[in-house]
Amino acid sequence: MMPKLAKLLVVDDEPFNLEIIAEHLDGAGYELVTANDGQEAWELLQGAPEDEFDALILDRMMPRMDGLTLLKLVKQEARFRQVPVIMQTAAASKEQVMEGIQNGAYYYLTKPFDGEVLATIVRAALTDRAGWKDLAREAQQEGHILSLMTEGTFRFRTLEDARGLAQSLASRCPDPTNVGLGLLELLVNAVEHGNLGISTKEKARLLHQGIWEEEVRRRVEMPENAAKWASVTMKRDGLAVRFHIRDAGPGFDWKVFEQFDPARAFEPNGRGIALARQLCFADLEYLGTGSEVRFSVAIDG
Numbered sequence: 643m644m645p646k647l648a649k650l651l652v653v654d655d656e657p658f659n660l661e662i663i664a665e666h667l668d669g670a671g672y673e674l675v676t677a678n679d680g681q682e683a684w685e686l687l688q689g690a691p692e693d694e695f696d697a698l699i700l701d702r703m704m705p706r707m708d709g710l711t712l713l714k715l716v717k718q719e720a721r722f723r724q725v726p727v728i729m730q731t732a733a734a735s736k737e738q739v740m741e742g743i744q745n746g747a748y749y750y751l752t753k754p755f756d757g758e759v760l761a762t763i764v765r766a767a768l769t770d771r772a773g774w775k776d777l778a779r780e781a782q783q784e785g786h787i788l789s790l791m792t793e794g795t796f797r798f799r800t801l802e803d804a805r806g807l808a809q810s811l812a813s814r815c816p817d818p819t820n821v822g823l824g825l826l827e828l829l830v831n832a833v834e835h836g837n838l839g840i841s842t843k844e845k846a847r848l849l850h851q852g853i854w855e856e857e858v859r860r861r862v863e864m865p866e867n868a869a870k871w872a873s874v875t876m877k878r879d880g881l882a883v884r885f886h887i888r889d890a891g892p893g894f895d896w897k898v899f900e901q902f903d904p905a906r907a908f909e910p911n912g913r914g915i916a917l918a919r920q921l922c923f924a925d926l927e928y929l930g931t932g933s934e935v936r937f938s939v940a941i942d943g
Contacts, residue, residue, distance in 0.1 A: 647673045648768050649694060653683040653709065654701040654730070659753070663699065666757040667764065680707030684715055692721045697767045699728045699751070702738070710742065717746040724819065726767035730755075743902050748917060750908045762850045766910035773805065773826060795875045799837065800862055801855060804829035811876055815883045815939045817922065824921045827914035828887055828935060832872040834858055836889025836933060842899075842912050849910045882938040893931025900928075 650672050654660050660676050667674065675695070677683035684707065687695070698716065700709035709729060716722045729747040731738070739750065749767050751760060791814065798807055808829055812822030834840045838861045840848070848854040861867055872889040902916035919926045923937035 647671055648696040649673045649675065650697050650699060650764070651675050651677065651683060651686065651695045652699045653677045653680060653704070653712065654699075655679050655704040656701070659701065659730075662755055663760065666755060666760045670761060670764075672764070679704040680709060680712035683707075683712055687716070687722065695725060696771050697726045697728060697764065699730060699764075700747075702729055702731045702742075710745065713742065713745050713747055724771070724823075726771050728763055728767055740902075748902075748913050749910075752908060758850065762852075762910050765852065766849055791876075791878075793875075793877045795873055797871045797873050798829065799833065799867075799871050801830060801833060801858055804833055807874060811874070811885070814876065814878060816942050817939075820921045821939055824918035824923050824937075825885070827918045828937075829872070829874065831914055832874075832887050832889035833862075835894060836891035837870040837872055838862065838867060839891060845911050846909050878941075880941070882940050884936070884938040886934065886936045888934045891933050893933045896928040896932040896935075 648671070650667075652660060652663050652674055653676070654663075655678055657678075664674055664676075675686065677686055680700075683698075683700075700712060702709040713727055713729070716725065716727060723746075726749060727747045728749040728751055729742045730751040730753060732753040742750070749763050751763055796807055796811075798804055805826060808822050808826035812818040812825055815821040834845065835842075838858065840858070840861070845854060848857050870890040872887065874888075875886045877884045896915070899912065899915040900919070902913060902920070915926070918937075922939060926935065926937040928935045
């Protein structure tokens with residue numbers, strides 16, 4: 643069976659903008675569906691099967707229903723909540739960007755489009771979407787033995803380790819899909835930024851070049867990184883599931899990333915910590931220089 647093409651819903655009231663997006667993404671292996679305003683897009687979504695679309699690209703200003711209104715509707719419906727939304731805009735104030743972020747638009751594009759930037763943002767959103775779907779599926783399939791665990795410490799050093807741990811540990815929590823997304827962001831952060839020293843600026847460059855995962859794997863195998871492990875401790879009590887992650891790095895300026903800076907909304911990365919906090923870890927706290935972070939998930943009832 644041929645793998646399913648990623649399917650994008652592109653919403654814009656200007657036919658020229660739809661043509662430009664289609665031209666830039668031509669040959670990238672995506673299936674594009676277009677809508678001329680938010681109302682038409684919402685009707686398409688309501689009639690579509692679950693998981694029909696892998697990402698949405700929305701114009702903010704449109705007749706009948708604007709992009710922000712559509713964004714709110716999409717994020718209020720459980721079956722669309724994990725679909726990444728890319729908001730496109732000709733000009734946006736800091737307040738407008740924050741409004742979009744707070745309603746779930748973690749990716750932004752500015753008009754006129756740069757083809758490489760568009761491709762990078764779409765690729766980043768679809769990579770996140772694929773990871774989220776894997777997390778949701780694996781979290782639902784975890785076995786009964788893990789559900790009996792109340793405390794444990796795990797070492798990890800690769801992206802594959804981080805993904806497996808996020809899936810497994812999330813299954814011990816309420817709302818495992820969202821918890822898994824937040825855990826994945828923080829575990830990957832410990833590998834790439836903590837152990838391997840890849841800066842946010844450097845990661846942006848690697849993502850633009852499409853070689854981020856390849857570079858992470860290369861650095862993991864370097865002799866100077868062979869003994870670098872990160873760890874995550876999980877402890878479940880009657881009130882919460884508590885986590886503590888440590889990496890082998892010198893730390894970083896974590897205060898810069900606690901809240902989502904609108905200036906980074908147009909980059910393909912730099913949103914992970916704020917995303918984890920917004921998703922489910924309201925008490926997320928970095929310790930010392932930033933090589934340790936702790937957070938918890940409340941247990942209902």
